[in-house]
Amino acid sequence: MRHCWDTVPYWRRTWEAAGFAPGDLKSMADWRRLPALSKAQLQEHAAEMRSTAAPPGLVAATSGSSGTPVQVDRAHLSWAHAHANVFRAWRWWGVDCGERHAYFWGVPLDEKSRRTAARKDRFFNRVRCSAFTLDPERARAFFDSLLRDRTTFALGYPSALTQFADEVRAQGLDGRALRWKVAIATAEVLREEQRERIAAAFGCPVVDSYGCAEIGVAGLEHPEGGMRVPVESVVVDQARTAEGGWELLLTDLHNARMPMLRYAVGDLVEPAGVPESGADWPLPPGARCALPMLGTLAGRAGETLVLPGGRGVNANQPSYIFKSHGREGRVREYQFVQYPDRVELRIVTGPAWREAWLERLRGEVREVLGIDVAIRIVPRFERRGRGKHRDFIRADDVEG
Numbered sequence: 001m002r003h004c005w006d007t008v009p010y011w012r013r014t015w016e017a018a019g020f021a022p023g024d025l026k027s028m029a030d031w032r033r034l035p036a037l038s039k040a041q042l043q044e045h046a047a048e049m050r051s052t053a054a055p056p057g058l059v060a061a062t063s064g065s066s067g068t069p070v071q072v073d074r075a076h077l078s079w080a081h082a083h084a085n086v087f088r089a090w091r092w093w094g095v096d097c098g099e100r101h102a103y104f105w106g107v108p109l110d111e112k113s114r115r116t117a118a119r120k121d122r123f124f125n126r127v128r129c130s131a132f133t134l135d136p137e138r139a140r141a142f143f144d145s146l147l148r149d150r151t152t153f154a155l156g157y158p159s160a161l162t163q164f165a166d167e168v169r170a171q172g173l174d175g176r177a178l179r180w181k182v183a184i185a186t187a188e189v190l191r192e193e194q195r196e197r198i199a200a201a202f203g204c205p206v207v208d209s210y211g212c213a214e215i216g217v218a219g220l221e222h223p224e225g226g227m228r229v230p231v232e233s234v235v236v237d238q239a240r241t242a243e244g245g246w247e248l249l250l251t252d253l254h255n256a257r258m259p260m261l262r263y264a265v266g267d268l269v270e271p272a273g274v275p276e277s278g279a280d281w282p283l284p285p286g287a288r289c290a291l292p293m294l295g296t297l298a299g300r301a302g303e304t305l306v307l308p309g310g311r312g313v314n315a316n317q318p319s320y321i322f323k324s325h326g327r328e329g330r331v332r333e334y335q336f337v338q339y340p341d342r343v344e345l346r347i348v349t350g351p352a353w354r355e356a357w358l359e360r361l362r363g364e365v366r367e368v369l370g371i372d373v374a375i376r377i378v379p380r381f382e383r384r385g386r387g388k389h390r391d392f393i394r395a396d397d398v399e400g
Helices: 002-007 009-017 039-049 076-092 111-124 136-148 158-170 192-202 317-327 357-369
Strands: 057-061 071-075 101-105 126-130 153-156 182-185 206-212 216-221 234-240 246-252 263-271 295-300 304-306 312-314 331-338 343-349 374-377 392-394
Touching: 002 009, 009 039, 039 263, 057 076, 071 076, 076 206, 076 216, 101 158, 111 126, 126 136, 136 158, 153 158, 158 182, 158 192, 158 331, 182 192, 192 206, 192 317, 206 263, 216 234, 216 246, 234 263, 317 331, 317 357, 343 357, 357 374
Parallel strands: 101 126, 101 153, 153 182, 182 206, 331 392, 343 374
Antiparallel strands: 057 071, 206 216, 234 246, 246 263, 263 295, 304 312, 331 343
């Protein structure tokens, strides 16, 4: 805070307006009185958020999957902490930095970025599988290549890992033959039915991790249970949303280049403790790892399906409809599309899908949303940005 006060015009001006100075910080209650930083404020005031005593660093850019792409100058120390936290978590699960692994991610579209991605893949000793083109033929070819070119674990989007797992099982392949020690999901919410499908295909633990380009790593699943916060590197707060949920506020403790304090990243969490009481850092019974628990990620804040009557429904709410459908192989992926006057549900079906399920699914959606929704079966979803899948999109994001 003193560094921000002395060298960052935006923070000094913001805190002065709030009647706050670094010497006023004496407790976590004081800390939680500080104004949060929104993505819109970050976009508008980025120039005056850079420190006048900035150490060297590199720019981190988001994929824009939230609808608000931003860039943050992160000091080298911030990047170093982020990587160190990742590698520490890998060691919890028996793998380490430098081990060859399968990487389920997007592939850049322009040639220069492709070359940069290829260099990174070689440096991190990973074999990339494009989340953009994961159809049955490419899944089989990637599986065969992994049998020849041994990897010790998998890392990537849970949607892409699930899609690969579904293809492996549908084609009668032995996923356990890959001998993965763990599959690590990141960058999207890992749903329990996805975890079950991936574990069933490969016979290994499936663990979750959480972070963002602007801050770094903020949660890593531990064998003792729970997503653990690397408190040496970040501060995690929760703030109530207008709908009554909890939004994460993240602070990077090591970005002296462009300090990010109480940043509303846009992600929702079900806290492990009770934030109102201050008891928001519980540990599992008998825990030996002292890192506190983050809670359960619940999707993105502000993604609201607007129904024809004007009523808003958080786009994460309908997700439980698809738990049994995903677990039993009927629906592989789903996506709600918001049009100006209607909502459409698009699904990619699995091997257990039968036409008779269409009416039942329509009824389940009607029960949750209170309206009839058109359902369209599609062969696959178009992925944008870095290849993330989104449960909810607006039609003008993908169509004319």
